[in-house]
Amino acid sequence: MLVSPSFLYRGEPATVSGSLLPAPSSSLPAPSSVLSDTALATRLSYFLWAGPPDTRLLDLARDGRLRPALSSEVDRLLADPRANRFIQNFTGQWLLVRNLRLRTPDPALFPDWTPDLAASLEQEVLRFVGDFLVNDRPVTELLTARDTFMDARVAAHYGVALPPAASSATSAASSATPTAFVRAPLPEGRRAGLLGLPGILAVSSYPNRTSPVLRGKFVLEQILGTPPPPPPPNIPSLSEEAHDDAAPQTLRQRLEQHRAAPSCAACHAFIDPLGFSLEGFAADGRVRTEDGGQPLDTEGRLDTGETVRSAEDLSAVLAATRADQFRLQLATQLLTFALGRGTDYYDRPALARILREARADGDTLPAYLHAITRSFPFQNQRPPDAPPPAKENPNLVAKL
Template sequence: MRRVILLPVVMTVIAAGYAEAGDDFAQSVQPFLAKNCYACHNTKLQSGDLNLEKYTDAAALTQDRDNWEAVLQKLQTGEMPPNGFPRPDPAALKSITAWIESEFQQSDSRVKPDPGRVTARRLNRAEYNNTIRDLLGVDFHPADDFPQDDSGYGFDNIGDVLSISPVLMEKYLSAAEKAVQTAIFGTGPIKPTVVRHQPPYRHGTDGGDNNRFAEQMPFTITNYDVTGLSLPSALHTTHRFPASGEYVFRIDPEGNRPRPSDPFTVAVWIDGQQVASVDFEASNSSTSMEGEDKEVRARVKAGDHWVAVSALRLYEGLPPQYKGLKPTLKPVPPPVDRSKFIKPPPNPTPQQLADHKARLIEFRARQQRPPSITDVSFRVNFVGITGPFDATEGASPESLKKVFVCGHLNGKHEASCVRRIVTELAGKAYRRPAQPQEVGRLLALIAGDRKRGGSFAQSLATGLEAMLVSPQFLFRIERDPKAEQGNARHPISDYELASRLSYFLWSSMPDEELMRFARSKTLRSPEVLSAQVRRMLADPKAHALVENFGGQWLETRGLESVRPDINRFGKFDDYLRMSLRQETELFFENLIQQDRPILDFLNAKYTFLNQALAQHYGITGVSGPEFRRVDLTGTPRAGVLTQGSVLTVSSYSTRTSVVLRGKWVLENLLNAPVPPPPPDVPALDEAATGTSMSLREQMEKHRANPVCASCHSRMDPLGFGLENFDAIGQWRTLDGKFPIDASGSLPDGKSFSGPTELVDVLMQHRDAFAECLTEKMLTYSLGRGLERYDRPAVKSIAAQLARDNYRFSSLVMGIVNSLPFQERRGDRASNVHHP
């Protein structure tokens, strides 16, 4: 009865609200549109398929929301009215955009909140590897052999695109067997193998390889890296060590050393740490060290590791009469004319011929040096890695502890323990308590294998392998509490909340502490939830958030596939590639650990560098391979936008791209994606860029096409602001023979010159950045694309983030406490079988 009485009152209030909004529309919005928009977007022209004249009241905003959201976005960014039309009065523009946003908020408040529905999704490759590691304690990556995960909305954990193919199912069966066998029985006997690694310039005999060696071998720079890691002579590679144990490194060097020099040391590095070394010395009869290969031994843990071989203090211990290259002098070129090795590629373009001619001239000019000077040179011909020797064959204590939960180790297992083993492991694997029928099926498999003569351990392995190919393990399944509720919204269970937390922050299964709070149904308590999030962010496993979220948001995962043109960017090698990636990861990790403001992504005047990367950036005072925090005050670098990793992945292999860089800023920092280019867009004249025409002149010619102008007016200015950085992130003032013009003007009228002023402009859009990062991270945390009904949650999280001084923890807690993260909409007709 009370509802019946209140209904007319509620309807009267809503009607009054619509009437008031209608008055605002007629008195304020329509006059603004008439003055600034109707000239193009009218009934007759309908430019961009948009007719604004047809809207006569506020109800239009909710009835045609997509169009009005586009209108709001273009007004806020200054894209509309377009160039050549008078700019709207700033006060009127601010008033109109605020009114539209207010109407959207009121409309959203009248709609019943919707947390959305998340598709049951399989573990992606990173999640599978991490879950196997934490479940069984095995140190290998079976999912590395799986097919590549598909991506959606910028991430590879989106349920709607993660399908299972027959090939993947076969991989699951093989991975389950290998993981369980390793956990229970160990790796078994491992026969030592030999793998030979060569530097890039040794892979073949074509002119390009010789060219690289000729250009790089004898060169260094003032204040050279005494570790030798950043010198072109060092070898860098990634090697998969199949098991923990001792490995032999056979080093074959080549080069010259003047007599009588002190011996010098060649070091082997694993993941940036020196693990072994051996001395070489030139004989009295020859200065050549060719053919003097030597071996060293080092213990290495199983897994993929970065391996490097370098000469330590190469330019020290030289005889007094040596007058060649020294660290305190400018680099000295090679004494031998190696221009004969520099050959143009087959069917060269005009630009390649010009580059070839320039190299020949440069090499001949380098020969102007006294004939009495003897060179110091060094390179690694190859390194052979043999092993493992004395590898541990049995299961690791950690794996045995995780599997045999009753403590029956070293073969003293009891059959009565099998139910507890299966129950506990299945509960961890399924991320919830295993149901009796699930445990029963696994026990039946084990019992059947025992009847056929299998040992206790082998029969147990059969059951556990079946557990690892169950949909309950392979998929993250969230259950509806009651089927009759259809698609009604409901809170997810504490176990599902624990799973969402762990795969969001760790890309792995919940640990025992999370599961304990889930069992007691206290995980959702604000105090408990806040403490758990802080604990999880402080855990080393949170590096997964850096790798998997950060690597995809910032697109730095693509760094592994980038291949800058060797003739133009000969300094780019695997060591620099790894250093660039590590800089960005350390920056993100520090931001998490120190709970820094997310605005550091835009304007932080610090970063993390080693000597090689500091030299690449032209920053002095950094020595050695260790990364450390470096102050960027007085340099043009700030935030992630000027880090070499981002600048490299947003460039082409031969040159920078104002389009790619501008698009990167719009999509990843300002949440303003651009549509794909129209078909048959003419490409730039690569041969002309930097020779007969500057890149800016080429782009202005390109923008003259009206079809291209609308998007390029947004992208290009942002990209031009970064033009002082070349395609691998080095600072420059010239593009070919043309001075760099790094100025730009955005559609909203804001202008800038160079990266420093560009960062200042981006900081004026900090709220747009906060919403952008919120949307990206919420998408990643949910494993689904965001819909319109998620907008209130995004707005609320971003607003609280601003009130909390943009602290990273505020962003994470805002997501974790949000409606989409804590609840879900049920499946109206679920096709997921629940045992």
């Protein structure tokens, strides 16, 4: 029994085995089977609760009443404390903050970094995102919000006093926390939204130093959904390069050596400026003004022409000029999380519909979750014996 596939894996039986149903008319060919009501209840519960469906969901599924009641059931699941698991798992995977607990920076460089601090910084990000689940804020404020959640450790890391608990409201996020968190404004200047949170800045750095390349890649890959191509082979990292006494001191100057190579220049031209704007924060996410004893130059000129010098600048530009790109990335990450697979070209029409419906419904995180649960990929599955989807036809792809 312990090696039985039905014991190890969660199955999702179709309504009629092998019955192929057409995708929406605007879609590319992708034969699929409709999920049974019980399988839909299971997929919904694991999506939002990371666990099996409760009695109410199963009763609705067995009586054939789940699909008509789907919207109210999504609301019910999101209002339940078990939705905290969705925030923890989805945010940890999308923004990589679950990796914070694995960081081991040099104590000589970062003496205040401890496992407890890493846990608190992770919790801050979870609660920041969780607030969008319970307070119906527009998702673009993930980029521009000027408030966050702090406990005593996080406040000390920012170098600010912890606001009184009575003046704050907690949000849905992960369950047990090492100390009490309260809502608090981000310190003035430089910080805004996700890119201003120390946990995000730390997880997009090396343990012992910052990296404009890693941070720029994080923005492109996790925030905008446009990962850069891999670096060309045989290009040494900065730490592997030889430096003489006349070598430049700042990391920015050292990166110029990479950008001087024609094989590197094209990609670094749009990666590095994003990361340069975040260089005012050390590898632990704290504010800094020097690098290697020299004043920092945090100016970056984006490939679209804007000049940014801080997380606040960068977040404002992204929200103003690339909001649709961010929305698509969020929808793609949510659909990937819901389905347990990456999206493909035949999912594009469904993503376009998810975006339209979510924006019409308030452009909030719950609106995206509702749209996903109504979507064709969520309510259907490709049978294991289905033929491979037809190759992409550019004339059939719905523009997003």
